[in-house]
Amino acid sequence: MLLARLTGLSRSHVASALRADAATVNGAAGKPSTLLDEGDRIAYAIEPPRPLEVEPEAIALEIAYEDDDLLVVDKPAGMVTHPAHGAVDGTLVNALLAHVASLPGERVRAGLIHRLDRDTSGLILVAKTDAALGTLGRAMQARYIERAYRGIVVGTPEEPAGTIRGALGRDPRNRLKFTIRNEGKPATTHYALREKLAGASELDFRLETGRTHQIRVHLAALGHPLVNDPLYGRSDARVPIAGQALHAWRLRFKHPRTKQMLSFESEPPPEYLATLALFRRPPQ
DSSP states (O other): OHHHHHHOOOHHHHHHHHHTTOEEETTEEOOTTOOOOTTOOEEEOOOOOOOOOOOOOOOOOOEEEEOSSEEEEEEOTTOOSSOBTTBOSSSHHHHHHHHSSOOOSOGGGTTBSOOOOTTOEEEEEEEOSHHHHHHHHHHHHTTOSEEEEEEEEESOOSSSEEEEEOOEEEETTEEEEEEEOTTSBOOEEEEEEEEEOSSEEEEEEEESSOOTTHHHHHHHHHTOOBTTOTTTSOOOTTSSSSSOOEEEEEEEEEOTTTOOEEEEEOOOOHHHHHHHHHHHSOOO
Protein backbone atom coordinates (compact mmCIF):
# COMPACT_ATOMS: atom_id res chain seq x y z
CA MET A 1 0.00 0.00 0.00
CA LEU A 2 1.50 3.32 -1.14
CA LEU A 3 0.38 5.40 1.86
CA ALA A 4 1.78 2.86 4.31
CA ARG A 5 5.19 3.30 2.67
CA LEU A 6 4.87 7.10 2.57
CA THR A 7 3.77 7.48 6.19
CA GLY A 8 5.73 4.61 7.73
CA LEU A 9 2.53 3.46 9.46
CA SER A 10 1.12 -0.05 9.45
CA ARG A 11 -1.05 -1.17 6.57
CA SER A 12 -3.93 -1.96 8.93
CA HIS A 13 -3.79 1.50 10.53
CA VAL A 14 -3.69 3.21 7.12
CA ALA A 15 -6.56 1.04 5.83
CA SER A 16 -8.70 2.03 8.84
CA ALA A 17 -7.89 5.71 8.24
CA LEU A 18 -8.84 5.41 4.56
CA ARG A 19 -12.18 3.88 5.46
CA ALA A 20 -12.71 6.99 7.62
CA ASP A 21 -12.12 9.26 4.57
CA ALA A 22 -8.59 10.33 5.54
CA ALA A 23 -7.41 10.55 1.92
CA THR A 24 -8.62 11.63 -1.50
CA VAL A 25 -7.53 10.67 -5.00
CA ASN A 26 -8.16 13.40 -7.56
CA GLY A 27 -10.60 14.98 -5.11
CA ALA A 28 -12.65 11.83 -4.55
CA ALA A 29 -12.56 9.66 -1.42
CA GLY A 30 -9.71 7.18 -1.52
CA LYS A 31 -10.26 3.63 -0.26
CA PRO A 32 -7.81 0.78 0.45
CA SER A 33 -8.89 -0.84 -2.83
CA THR A 34 -8.44 2.30 -4.98
CA LEU A 35 -6.16 1.63 -7.96
CA LEU A 36 -3.77 4.45 -8.86
CA ASP A 37 -2.67 5.68 -12.27
CA GLU A 38 0.31 7.80 -13.18
CA GLY A 39 -0.52 11.46 -12.62
CA ASP A 40 -3.15 10.87 -9.90
CA ARG A 41 -3.17 13.53 -7.18
CA ILE A 42 -3.33 12.17 -3.65
CA ALA A 43 -4.09 14.20 -0.53
CA TYR A 44 -4.05 12.60 2.91
CA ALA A 45 -4.02 13.43 6.59
CA ILE A 46 -3.35 10.26 8.57
CA GLU A 47 -2.52 10.62 12.25
CA PRO A 48 -0.25 8.01 13.86
CA PRO A 49 -1.96 5.72 16.37
CA ARG A 50 -2.20 7.06 19.88
CA PRO A 51 0.35 5.63 22.34
CA LEU A 52 -1.11 2.77 24.31
CA GLU A 53 -2.00 3.55 27.91
CA VAL A 54 -1.26 0.42 29.92
CA GLU A 55 -3.01 0.21 33.26
CA PRO A 56 -2.53 -2.32 36.08
CA GLU A 57 -5.33 -4.86 36.40
CA ALA A 58 -5.94 -7.18 39.32
CA ILE A 59 -5.86 -10.43 37.33
CA ALA A 60 -4.85 -13.64 39.08
CA LEU A 61 -1.47 -15.02 38.00
CA GLU A 62 -0.12 -18.54 38.28
CA ILE A 63 3.44 -17.90 39.44
CA ALA A 64 5.92 -20.76 39.18
CA TYR A 65 8.77 -18.81 40.80
CA GLU A 66 9.52 -15.32 42.10
CA ASP A 67 12.36 -13.52 43.84
CA ASP A 68 13.66 -9.93 43.97
CA ASP A 69 15.08 -10.15 40.42
CA LEU A 70 12.58 -12.07 38.33
CA LEU A 71 9.48 -14.16 38.16
CA VAL A 72 8.31 -17.07 36.02
CA VAL A 73 4.62 -17.03 35.13
CA ASP A 74 2.52 -19.88 33.75
CA LYS A 75 0.36 -18.05 31.19
CA PRO A 76 -3.04 -19.53 30.35
CA ALA A 77 -4.13 -20.04 26.77
CA GLY A 78 -6.32 -17.19 25.61
CA MET A 79 -4.36 -14.45 27.38
CA VAL A 80 -2.52 -11.92 25.21
CA THR A 81 1.06 -11.40 26.44
CA HIS A 82 1.22 -7.62 26.11
CA PRO A 83 -1.11 -4.82 25.00
CA ALA A 84 -1.35 -3.86 21.34
CA HIS A 85 -3.90 -1.99 19.31
CA GLY A 86 -6.96 -4.19 19.44
CA ALA A 87 -6.02 -5.76 22.81
CA VAL A 88 -5.34 -3.04 25.35
CA ASP A 89 -6.46 -4.72 28.55
CA GLY A 90 -6.68 -8.14 30.14
CA THR A 91 -3.14 -8.96 29.07
CA LEU A 92 -0.33 -10.55 31.02
CA VAL A 93 1.45 -7.19 31.27
CA ASN A 94 -1.68 -5.58 32.75
CA ALA A 95 -1.67 -8.30 35.40
CA LEU A 96 2.07 -8.01 36.02
CA LEU A 97 1.83 -4.25 36.61
CA ALA A 98 -0.72 -4.91 39.34
CA HIS A 99 1.43 -7.64 40.88
CA VAL A 100 4.76 -5.75 40.84
CA ALA A 101 4.85 -2.05 41.71
CA SER A 102 7.48 -1.23 39.09
CA LEU A 103 8.80 -3.21 36.15
CA PRO A 104 11.72 -2.28 33.87
CA GLY A 105 11.63 -1.56 30.17
CA GLU A 106 9.01 -0.10 27.89
CA ARG A 107 5.71 -0.08 29.80
CA VAL A 108 3.76 -1.85 27.07
CA ARG A 109 6.19 -4.82 27.35
CA ALA A 110 7.21 -4.22 30.95
CA GLY A 111 9.71 -6.81 32.19
CA LEU A 112 9.14 -9.29 29.37
CA ILE A 113 12.13 -11.34 28.21
CA HIS A 114 10.07 -13.16 25.58
CA ARG A 115 6.42 -13.69 24.69
CA LEU A 116 3.91 -16.38 23.78
CA ASP A 117 1.07 -16.24 21.27
CA ARG A 118 -2.36 -15.61 22.77
CA ASP A 119 -3.54 -19.21 22.48
CA THR A 120 -0.22 -20.78 23.48
CA SER A 121 -0.05 -21.64 27.18
CA GLY A 122 2.99 -22.03 29.38
CA LEU A 123 6.03 -20.47 31.00
CA ILE A 124 7.15 -16.88 30.48
CA LEU A 125 10.21 -15.25 32.07
CA VAL A 126 9.82 -11.72 33.46
CA ALA A 127 12.54 -9.40 34.83
CA LYS A 128 11.81 -7.21 37.86
CA THR A 129 14.90 -4.97 37.71
CA ASP A 130 16.82 -3.09 35.02
CA ALA A 131 19.89 -5.24 35.70
CA ALA A 132 17.92 -8.48 35.32
CA LEU A 133 16.25 -7.21 32.14
CA GLY A 134 19.61 -6.43 30.57
CA THR A 135 21.30 -9.67 31.61
CA LEU A 136 18.41 -11.94 30.66
CA GLY A 137 17.82 -10.05 27.42
CA ARG A 138 21.42 -10.64 26.38
CA ALA A 139 21.15 -14.30 27.42
CA MET A 140 18.08 -14.69 25.23
CA GLN A 141 19.84 -13.12 22.25
CA ALA A 142 22.85 -15.40 22.81
CA ARG A 143 20.51 -18.44 22.99
CA TYR A 144 21.51 -19.30 26.56
CA ILE A 145 17.89 -19.56 27.71
CA GLU A 146 16.44 -22.97 26.91
CA ARG A 147 12.75 -23.18 26.02
CA ALA A 148 10.92 -26.41 25.27
CA TYR A 149 7.39 -26.83 23.95
CA ARG A 150 4.91 -29.65 23.50
CA GLY A 151 2.51 -29.57 20.58
CA ILE A 152 -0.03 -31.78 18.86
CA VAL A 153 0.29 -31.80 15.07
CA VAL A 154 -1.79 -33.22 12.26
CA GLY A 155 -0.37 -36.53 11.05
CA THR A 156 3.11 -37.85 11.82
CA PRO A 157 6.38 -36.49 10.38
CA GLU A 158 8.28 -38.95 8.20
CA GLU A 159 11.35 -38.61 10.40
CA PRO A 160 10.80 -39.08 14.17
CA ALA A 161 13.26 -36.28 14.92
CA GLY A 162 14.64 -33.45 12.88
CA THR A 163 15.50 -29.79 12.46
CA ILE A 164 13.55 -27.23 10.49
CA ARG A 165 15.41 -24.18 9.24
CA GLY A 166 13.65 -21.39 7.42
CA ALA A 167 13.94 -17.62 7.67
CA LEU A 168 10.64 -16.02 8.70
CA GLY A 169 9.09 -12.79 7.51
CA ARG A 170 5.66 -11.22 7.11
CA ASP A 171 3.42 -12.84 4.54
CA PRO A 172 2.92 -10.12 1.89
CA ARG A 173 -0.58 -11.42 1.18
CA ASN A 174 -1.74 -11.54 4.81
CA ARG A 175 -0.11 -9.24 7.37
CA LEU A 176 -1.42 -11.36 10.23
CA LYS A 177 0.71 -14.29 9.10
CA PHE A 178 4.40 -15.09 8.78
CA THR A 179 5.97 -17.26 6.13
CA ILE A 180 9.35 -18.68 5.14
CA ARG A 181 11.13 -16.03 3.08
CA ASN A 182 14.74 -15.67 1.92
CA GLU A 183 14.86 -12.11 3.24
CA GLY A 184 13.34 -13.05 6.61
CA LYS A 185 15.01 -13.51 9.99
CA PRO A 186 16.84 -16.82 10.50
CA ALA A 187 14.84 -19.37 12.49
CA THR A 188 15.63 -22.91 13.64
CA THR A 189 13.25 -25.39 15.29
CA HIS A 190 14.23 -28.85 16.54
CA TYR A 191 11.48 -31.44 16.95
CA ALA A 192 11.20 -35.00 18.26
CA LEU A 193 8.28 -37.42 18.32
CA ARG A 194 6.82 -37.74 21.79
CA GLU A 195 3.78 -39.92 21.02
CA LYS A 196 2.12 -41.17 17.85
CA LEU A 197 -1.66 -40.74 17.98
CA ALA A 198 -4.63 -41.54 15.77
CA GLY A 199 -4.27 -39.15 12.85
CA ALA A 200 -1.99 -36.88 14.86
CA SER A 201 1.22 -36.84 16.90
CA GLU A 202 2.52 -35.09 19.96
CA LEU A 203 5.96 -33.58 19.39
CA ASP A 204 8.60 -31.97 21.57
CA PHE A 205 10.03 -28.71 20.22
CA ARG A 206 13.24 -26.91 21.15
CA LEU A 207 13.93 -23.46 19.77
CA GLU A 208 17.27 -21.99 18.79
CA THR A 209 15.52 -18.75 17.85
CA GLY A 210 12.29 -17.20 19.06
CA ARG A 211 10.57 -15.68 16.05
CA THR A 212 6.88 -14.82 16.05
CA HIS A 213 4.76 -17.89 15.18
CA GLN A 214 7.99 -19.86 14.59
CA ILE A 215 6.78 -23.35 15.52
CA ARG A 216 3.43 -22.79 13.83
CA VAL A 217 5.00 -21.68 10.53
CA HIS A 218 7.74 -24.32 10.49
CA LEU A 219 5.39 -27.23 11.18
CA ALA A 220 2.89 -26.02 8.60
CA ALA A 221 5.75 -25.85 6.09
CA LEU A 222 6.68 -29.43 7.02
CA GLY A 223 3.12 -30.46 6.16
CA HIS A 224 2.09 -31.11 9.76
CA PRO A 225 0.41 -27.98 11.14
CA LEU A 226 -0.52 -27.77 14.77
CA VAL A 227 -3.95 -29.18 15.55
CA ASN A 228 -6.66 -26.48 15.59
CA ASP A 229 -4.39 -23.73 14.28
CA PRO A 230 -6.82 -21.43 12.46
CA LEU A 231 -4.06 -19.35 10.85
CA TYR A 232 -1.60 -21.95 9.56
CA GLY A 233 -3.76 -25.06 9.47
CA ARG A 234 -7.47 -25.36 10.07
CA SER A 235 -9.86 -25.20 12.99
CA ASP A 236 -11.02 -28.55 14.35
CA ALA A 237 -14.42 -28.40 16.06
CA ARG A 238 -13.78 -31.70 17.82
CA VAL A 239 -11.04 -30.38 20.10
CA PRO A 240 -11.74 -28.56 23.39
CA ILE A 241 -9.03 -25.90 23.02
CA ALA A 242 -9.62 -22.41 21.64
CA GLY A 243 -6.57 -22.25 19.36
CA GLN A 244 -3.46 -24.16 18.38
CA ALA A 245 -2.41 -27.12 20.54
CA LEU A 246 0.90 -25.74 21.82
CA HIS A 247 2.29 -25.48 25.35
CA ALA A 248 5.59 -24.02 26.61
CA TRP A 249 6.35 -26.67 29.20
CA ARG A 250 9.99 -26.15 30.20
CA LEU A 251 12.20 -23.12 30.84
CA ARG A 252 15.87 -23.30 31.87
CA PHE A 253 18.23 -20.37 32.44
CA LYS A 254 20.99 -19.00 34.63
CA HIS A 255 19.88 -16.60 37.35
CA PRO A 256 21.04 -13.10 36.33
CA ARG A 257 22.50 -12.25 39.77
CA THR A 258 23.35 -15.50 41.58
CA LYS A 259 24.35 -17.38 38.38
CA GLN A 260 22.53 -20.44 39.71
CA MET A 261 20.98 -22.61 36.99
CA LEU A 262 17.18 -22.65 37.33
CA SER A 263 14.80 -25.04 35.61
CA PHE A 264 10.98 -25.05 35.61
CA GLU A 265 8.35 -27.32 34.13
CA SER A 266 4.64 -26.82 33.57
CA GLU A 267 1.97 -29.46 33.08
CA PRO A 268 -0.19 -28.70 30.02
CA PRO A 269 -3.66 -27.32 30.82
CA PRO A 270 -6.69 -29.65 31.01
CA GLU A 271 -7.90 -28.66 27.52
CA TYR A 272 -4.58 -29.71 25.98
CA LEU A 273 -4.63 -33.03 27.87
CA ALA A 274 -8.23 -33.60 26.77
CA THR A 275 -7.14 -33.03 23.16
CA LEU A 276 -4.40 -35.63 23.63
CA ALA A 277 -6.96 -38.07 24.99
CA LEU A 278 -9.22 -37.41 22.00
CA PHE A 279 -6.50 -38.41 19.53
CA ARG A 280 -5.46 -41.43 21.58
CA ARG A 281 -8.84 -42.99 20.91
CA PRO A 282 -9.05 -45.20 17.81
CA PRO A 283 -11.28 -43.82 15.07
CA GLN A 284 -14.94 -44.87 15.43
